[in-house]
Amino acid sequence: MGQRDYEIAVFDDVALQSGFTLPRVELAYKTYGELNAARDNVVVYPTWYSGQHPDNEWLIGPGRALDPADRFVIVPNMLGNGLSSSPSNTPEPFNQSRFPLVTVHDQVRLQHRLVTERLGIERVSLVTGWSMAAMQSFEWGAAYPDMVERIAPFCGTAKCWPHNHVFLEAVRAAIHTDAAWDDGWYTTKPHRALRAVGRVYAGWGVSQAFYRSELWRDLGFTSLEDFLVGYWEGFFLERDPNNLLAMAKTWQTGNVAANDRFHGDFEAALGSITARAIVMPGQTDLYFTPEDSEYETSLMPNAEFRPIPSVWGHFAGVGAHSTDTNFIDQALKDLLAR
């Protein structure tokens, strides 16, 4: 790439829940807008599975809830996503297959250090995000209840429910099956693995109704196979397999209660989230299901359950469908007005 459009915060000797200490962690982030005088316009908006900060920008802009004229939006790149410290960019010995598990809890703890130690911020008006970023939003709410005023997780849950775990096992198996993956020590891209991940993901990312109605046409594809190759294989061919595996582990182990404070008591962790919240699952999401979301929301004292009425499945929250985008944006406006 040319001129870098983001900042990097460096943290030394970062101890992780997994028992490893990374000597040097780079947390890549980008900010949009300015911190106001009252220092009360901060939005934290993390990234999703393999997404990077530019992939979040569809929800930021003039007239949006996240209008840089009013808000100071911080997008921290999740570790493992290829910009922040990841298997693909970490020096030996923690490179490639030896990159340690970084939990959602670890991710948010680092983001908290960025926001407080480096940016000097004491209050966050909103944490929001899609998919794994929704998981991080719940974590922010549970870990820093006195700091976080609102959360708006969309298409994501507070832990990785078992069926979601099983879906990710298929993603992992697709990579593991390619001999070119070589236990993670490949020197050239194991493209078969990545194409297979694309085909595995294709069935999960959107809904049955999406395919029934051939909504891939709305994305500019001209046949189902065109969509499978042009979108799904293409999407994952740009990714690094070890990064995908690392983030999958972050996802699978994600649990708002998996830490020293809650000791696995999921109900207690959700009950501790006092932030005002609107929880928005996709109505047809096949892995972060609305049923799991509804249960979780029922345990949160100040939360509204507002499913996205969409046939785009998990992709209701990817920014590809304007009706869903406007629905999410309106919810953020409603929440920020509370």
Add this chain to the structure above:
Amino acid sequence: MGQRDYEIAVFDDVALQSGFTLPRVELAYKTYGELNAARDNVVVYPTWYSGQHPDNEWLIGPGRALDPADRFVIVPNMLGNGLSSSPSNTPEPFNQSRFPLVTVHDQVRLQHRLVTERLGIERVSLVTGWSMAAMQSFEWGAAYPDMVERIAPFCGTAKCWPHNHVFLEAVRAAIHTDAAWDDGWYTTKPHRALRAVGRVYAGWGVSQAFYRSELWRDLGFTSLEDFLVGYWEGFFLERDPNNLLAMAKTWQTGNVAANDRFHGDFEAALGSITARAIVMPGQTDLYFTPEDSEYETSLMPNAEFRPIPSVWGHFAGVGAHSTDTNFIDQALKDLLAR
């Protein structure tokens, strides 16, 4: 195996829709009960994706709708399933990767020849079956409306709907990704491919609610990973990859209208099924969805839509859960009484 417990009907020079002519086709089948004097107690009950006739026997027995004391039940093994002609047992040159596509239409045409030419039967009181056998049941109804009195497809549709096709692409990709598959010319079992198929299938075969409630405990497994290895990997390790690919193609191309009679007119084909029918999708089936089933049933003149109220997903019809089994059995009794 020891003593063979089934019969084989041999057909020479079988012309297929795919343009190939198989010199010799073996159709393995087993019958249960006796043809009665009136010759009006015949049930055809085909097999499913990789299933063989013993896998159908849970629905046959004393007190069941398919009681051999009353019914003459014929279970034809689908070509590709390893007992009937398949990639794994066909001689050169049509062995392994060169086994031609055998469509659902081809399958049922052969079964019809078995029933009429070899067994001398003119009327079929019921065609029923699970999953791909449901597809075959619709085909029987559309292809032989004057012969078939009733059909009871469960957890299956009259064509492979697009989302279902995409799910199967993941199954195929899992096999294709293993270098040991060797374009189908393997001489030792590509076990990584089969294990990956197991992990892909695990997310689709049962529902989100099944995993949420840990219903694998009802099947005797003691952890989620125990279920993934012990059931799913184990199940597919017993299969032949080329057979799985051949049957996947049969499934993906399955369409009750894909023949010279209906020329792709799906609505016309379903409208032509005059048999009395009860169509039973699993309420939580993720690939043969109840929505697709309901639409299809609405096009059939004498059909009742009766979804199986189960959280076992597609596995509502595998015979593993007695509540679902009894539901299906009762529907067959109701239908046979009409």
